[in-house]
Structures are given as structure tokens and as C-alpha cells.
Amino acid sequence: xxxxxxxxxxxxxxxxxxxxxxxxxxxxxxxxxxxxxxxxxxxxxxxxxxxxxxxxxxxxxxxxxxxxxxxxxxxxxxxxxxxxxxxxxxxxxxxxxxxxxxxxxxxxxxxxxxxxxxxxxxxxxxxxxxxxxxxxxxxxxxxxxxxxxxxxxxxxxxxxxxxxxxxxxxxxxxxxxxxxxxxxxxxxxxxxxxxxxxxxxxxxxxxxxxxxxxxxxxxxxxxxxxxxxxxxxxxxxxxxxxxxxxxxxxxxxxxxxxxxxxxxxxxxxxxxxxxxxxxxxxxxxxxxxxxxxxxxxxxxxxxxxxxxxxxxxxxxxxxxxxxxxxxxxxxxxxxxxxxxxxxxxxxxxxxxxxxxxxxxxxxxxxxxxxxxxxxxxx
Numbered sequence: 102x103x104x105x106x107x108x109x110x111x112x113x114x115x116x117x118x119x120x121x122x123x124x125x126x127x128x129x130x131x132x133x134x135x136x137x138x139x140x141x142x143x144x145x146x147x148x149x150x151x152x153x154x155x156x157x158x159x160x161x162x163x164x165x166x167x168x169x170x171x172x173x174x175x176x177x178x179x180x181x182x183x184x185x186x187x188x189x190x191x192x193x194x195x196x197x198x199x200x201x202x203x204x205x206x207x208x209x210x211x212x213x214x215x216x217x218x219x220x221x222x223x224x225x226x227x228x229x230x231x232x233x234x235x236x237x238x239x240x241x242x243x244x245x246x247x248x249x250x251x252x253x254x255x256x257x258x259x260x261x262x263x264x265x266x267x268x269x270x271x272x273x274x275x276x277x278x279x280x281x282x283x284x285x286x287x288x289x290x291x292x293x294x295x296x297x298x299x300x301x302x303x304x305x306x307x308x309x310x311x312x313x314x315x316x317x318x319x320x321x322x323x324x325x326x327x328x329x330x331x332x333x334x335x336x337x338x339x340x341x342x343x344x345x346x347x348x349x350x351x352x353x354x355x356x357x358x359x360x361x362x363x364x365x366x367x368x369x370x371x372x373x374x375x376x377x378x379x380x381x382x383x384x385x386x387x388x389x390x391x392x393x394x395x396x397x398x399x400x401x402x403x404x405x406x407x408x409x410x411x412x413x414x415x416x417x418x419x420x421x422x423x424x425x426x427x428x429x430x431x432x433x434x435x436x437x438x439x440x441x442x443x444x445x446x447x448x449x450x451x452x453x454x455x456x457x458x459x460x461x462x463x464x465x466x467x468x469x470x471x472x473x474x475x476x477x478x479x
Contacts, residue, residue, distance in 0.1 A: 103187045104216070106180055110190035112136035113209035114183070115174050116143070117316045119167040123328065124314065125156045127208045130167075136192075143171045182317055187306075188213050188290050203335045204361065207314040213290050214310035215279035223401040224254040224283070226337035226358070228330075228351040229263025229344040234376050235450025237344035238266040240368055242448055244341065245270025247394025249281045252403050256337045258329060259284035259302065259311075261295050261447070263343050263351070269444050272304055273434070280308040283336060287329040289319035300441045327353050334358040339400050341391050342367045345379035352379050355388075364400050366391045427451060428459055435469045435476045442474045 106114075113136045116127055131139050132152030142149035146168045183190060191198060191210040199219045200206035212219075225248055227241055245255045245267035255271040257264040264284075271282035284305045288294045290313055293302045305311055314332065315325055330350055334340055334357035342365070345351035355365045366389045370377020384390055391397055395405040427449050434440045434448070446456055460476065463469045470477040 103184065103189050104195075106183055106190045107192075107194075109136045109194065110192050110209065111176055111180055112140040113192055114190050114211070114316050115140055115171065115176060115179060117209055117314075118174065118318065119143075119170040121158070121163065122167070123324070124205070124208050126159055129153070129156050129159065131208070140171060143168055179317075182291075183211075186213065186291055186317070188317065189216060191216075200332075200335055205331055206335070207332060209314060209316075211290050211313045211316065212310060213306045214308070216310065218254055218279055218281070218283055218310045222254060223252060223403055224256050224337045225397050225401060226256045226333050226340040226354065227263070227267035228257055228333065228340065228342055228354045229267075229380070230346055230349055230351060230376055231260050231262035231264075232346070232376060233262040233266075233344045234374060237263055237368075237370070237376060238447055238450055241266035241343050242270035242273075244343065244368075244391070244394050244397070245282070246274045247405070248397055249274030251394060251398040251405050252281075253398060253401055254281040254283060256283045256285065256333055258326075258333055258350070258354075259286050259298055259305070260350075261297050265298050265301055266447055267343070268301060268305060268309075269447065272301075272308060278308045279310070280305075282309045283312060284310070285312045285329055285332045285336070287313070287315065287325040288321050289313065289315050289317040291317045292320055294321045297443060300443060326350060330354040331357045334361060334363065337363060339364045339366060339397055341365075341397055342380045342383055342388075343391075344368070344370055344374075344376045345383075346375055347378040347382070349379060352383075355383060364389070366397065366400070368392075427456075428463055431459065431463060431476065432468050440476050442476065445476065 116130060129152050132150045134149040139149040189212045191212055197219050227244055229237060241263045248255050249271040255267055257267045259268060268282050268284055272280045290311055293299045330353045334354050340355055340358035340363060342351045342355050358365050367380040367383040368391045369384060370381055398405050431445060446453060449456060464471060
């Protein structure tokens, strides 16, 4: 059940929709005043109280633009939109606010899903490049699943590549709700981005937790994603970089984690792979390596989940040795629960035509069934 939006939370959400409004500007605009008062003052063409020196880029013309924006907003309609989508609005006064000790906290958060995942507990960020290798995708999936099975919550950014695979692994760890994963996104919670992760986005909203500091309607803008990365780091006691090029958002997240005194770890990659140049440099700089989920669980003070041998069905026992690694992965994932073709593309790294040919072969063998774009076992 979505908590009722308080007047303060609603006012913060309205102010956050003003043109070019980021956390530093919103903090200045509030100036310590109640958010409802700040909103009403802005509608009258002035800034509440004495907020002090304005942040860079805040000019009288911009404040005038904010005034115009605020006057056009309908608080009742905004509250209805939040309720209709099941989006909660969290502030520093909300129970369980997870950024009380953070040096650069958000001013307002939008959440959809299971808010209990924000309660204190072991959380690890799994981050990496969108332009990852098939090996990197598989590592992210396995680490996400292993951490979730070991009692940790997996935090990532729901981007394509490493992030999506890490979330998918955590979702696969349990059939129950909530699933232990938090996706921190850089758009409004009504703007799915990237589109390739639409199904995964819906699964997390239903079974886990979506978070954003961007109000509804916010489209992807480049500056929002580095800002998003600090939230991923702030939520996590350990940040693991799985694959990263020499520059990229994953390294920014690692820097944010280090600035907060959190542990930064990295998965070793081939020295010939540009996708591992940044993560390998972290190892060269002294970060601890991650060779399995057990390494991360140890840092979190958790014991790895005992290995459970999956019971083989007759068809898997008979044909499994001849399937090949990709086909075996498809069958194992289908046996664990239905899986979408897009997720299999992310997990295997294979082109869609090649993957569909493999699926048709497995269907002819009686190992999988296809229901539209969903793969089922048997």
C-alpha cells in the first residue's frame, strides 16, 4: 500500500518539476522553510525567507521561470497522478529515510514498490558498463543472484548491460516478494528508460523497488545520471564494479562510494578487453578483487548461501550434456521460472536471430515452450 503523500512531500515534488531544478537548487530554494511555504512564496513571485547565496546558474531570470512553472502546477492533479501510479514521495522526515548521514542527500525521493527494502540491512551495488561483454553480463547475473541468495539486497541503476543483468539475477534468486533489489533510475518513474528494460522495470516495480529523485514526467537528461550514481553509492555498504571502460558512470559510482568510506571492489577482466580497462585499474589501485558472490558477502558480514544441487528432470538429465553452454543456460533459466527473450539476449550476449534459432531447436526437443516472447520450461 502506497503511503499517503504529505503536504510537505507534495510541495517538494512540485518544486522539483520546475525547469532545471536539481538537488542543490531545490535545497537553496527551500532555504530551511517548510516546502509548502516555499511553493506558495514562489507562486507569488518571491523566494521564501533568506536562502543565502544562490547556487551557480540560478539567476533572476531562472527564478522568474520557476515562478511561471509553479503557477501552472495543479497540486491536486499531481497528487492524483502519484496515487494512480502507486508512487510514494519520501523526504528526510519519512520513516526509514536512508540518507540521514549522507554528505549529498536527495531533497525528495520518488519510490514505487516495496519500501521495506530501504530498511537498514546489507546492501551491495553492482555496477558496470552498458557496452559490456557476454562474460560481464553472466558475471553480473551470477553475482546478483548469489548476493540475493546470501541475504544481501542488490542495488544498481537499471541501465542496459551490467545493471540489468545484476537486477535480473537478484529477481531470479527468489519467487517471493519482495525480491532483494533496488533500482535507482535517472528519469521519472513513469518514463521507462532504456526501453529494452521495460519488462525488467515492471518486474522490479511489482516485486522489488524503483527509486528516483526525478519527478514524474522527467525525461532522460545527461546530468541526471551522474547525480543518480551518488544515490546508488549512498545506499550501499559495498560497491562492486563488474566491467568498466577507462571512463564511465561505474567509475563515478565507485568514486562516490569511496568518498563515503564504503568498500569498493572489482571483478578482474581480461587485459585485452577495453570493457575491463577501468575495473582492472581499480584492482591495480588496491581495490579488493571479486571472484564470487562469497567475496562480497564476506565484506557485508554474511555467509554464502549453501550450494543447493538442482534436481534434474529426465529431459535435462538425458540431453543436458549435448546442449552447449548457451542452450543449457536457456533451459536452466526457463526451469527456474518463465523468462523473456530480451532477458536471454542480455544474459547470453547472442544476436536475436541466433538466439531464436536456439530456442526453436530447444522447442523441437521438448525442453522449452514459447508464449509470445516469454520462454517457459517443458
